[in-house]
Amino acid sequence: MITLLKTFISAGLAGLLGLDAVQAGQFLFSRPAFVGPVLGWLNGCPLEGARLGILLELLYIDFIPVGGVVPPNGTAAAAVGVLAYSAGGLAPSLSFFIGMAAGVAYAPLESRLRASRSPLNNLVEAQVSAGNFELRRWLARAMLLENAAMGAYVLCAAGLAALLGLAPGLPRLYPGTDFAYSLMPWLGLSGLYFRFRTQVYKK
Numbered sequence: 001m002i003t004l005l006k007t008f009i010s011a012g013l014a015g016l017l018g019l020d021a022v023q024a025g026q027f028l029f030s031r032p033a034f035v036g037p038v039l040g041w042l043n044g045c046p047l048e049g050a051r052l053g054i055l056l057e058l059l060y061i062d063f064i065p066v067g068g069v070v071p072p073n074g075t076a077a078a079a080v081g082v083l084a085y086s087a088g089g090l091a092p093s094l095s096f097f098i099g100m101a102a103g104v105a106y107a108p109l110e111s112r113l114r115a116s117r118s119p120l121n122n123l124v125e126a127q128v129s130a131g132n133f134e135l136r137r138w139l140a141r142a143m144l145l146e147n148a149a150m151g152a153y154v155l156c157a158a159g160l161a162a163l164l165g166l167a168p169g170l171p172r173l174y175p176g177t178d179f180a181y182s183l184m185p186w187l188g189l190s191g192l193y194f195r196f197r198t199q200v201y202k203k
Contacts (some may be wrong), residue, residue: 003043003086003087004087004159005084006042006043006044006086006087006136007083007087007155007158008155009042010039010042010043010079010082010154011079011083011152011155011158012084012147012151013038013039013042014035014039014075014076014079014150014151014154015146015147015148015149015150015151015154016036016139017029017030017035017038017075018030018073018075018076018146018147018150019143019146019147021035021073021075023160029074030074031057031074031075032052032053032054032056032060032074032075032077032078033053033054033056034053035053035074035075035078035079035082036049036051036052036053036054036056036057036078036081036082036083037049037050037053039078039079039082039083040052040053040082040086041081043083043086044086045082045085045086046159048082048085048086048092049078049082049086051092052078052081052082052085052092052095052096052099053078053081053082054161055096055184055185055188056074056077056078056081056096056100056103057074057188057193058093058184058185058187058189058191059100059184059187059188060072060077060103061191063170070107070108070110070111070114071107072100072103072104072106072107073103073107073110074103075150076103076106076150076153076154076157077099077100077102077103077104077106078099078100078103079099079154079158080098080102080103080154080157080158080161081095081096081098081099081100081102082095082099083154083158083161084098084099084158084161084162085105087158087161087162088158088161088162088164088165089165089187090161090164090165090170090178090199091171091174093097093177093178093180094170094173094174094177095161096181096184097146097177097180097181098157098161098164099119102153102154102157106150106153108182109149109153113149116145117142117145118128122162125159125187131173175185
């Protein structure tokens, strides 16, 4: 019962932290390196949460939102990864890859959410042009929708991960996922190296 309650709280918290990516602040609270340790601490696995979050950060940091391209969502990835481990009982390696897939799969949904907010721009512009700067209703509506979508998505993905944990023969996958997981730090660091190297040559 306590684990279930923590899962619901974690999903709601992920929704709140996800708002920092676009709509509220941009203080980097939505980054996997922050979400992973916070949700890990909440669910009793701070070290594993930090490890998942940092590895996801290394892999996702190279994605740049250009034009209409929506990158994988790091908040969803870290939240689902931590909950797949803490609530779903999956191995850390499999939890990591499920989280990474969840972050990629959230991008189309995020794109639709952004498209649904676009018509509000004209309404807000007309309201401001009329001298009315009371924008709380529009902002609250947009943030509530974003929060609910992220929370529901994380909760559903964590539930699917828990169901996956009941599959017979699942431990047979762990040697392969453990090996792939052990390569992730090197993959992330190599990507970081080439990115910084490119930036240095630009100067």
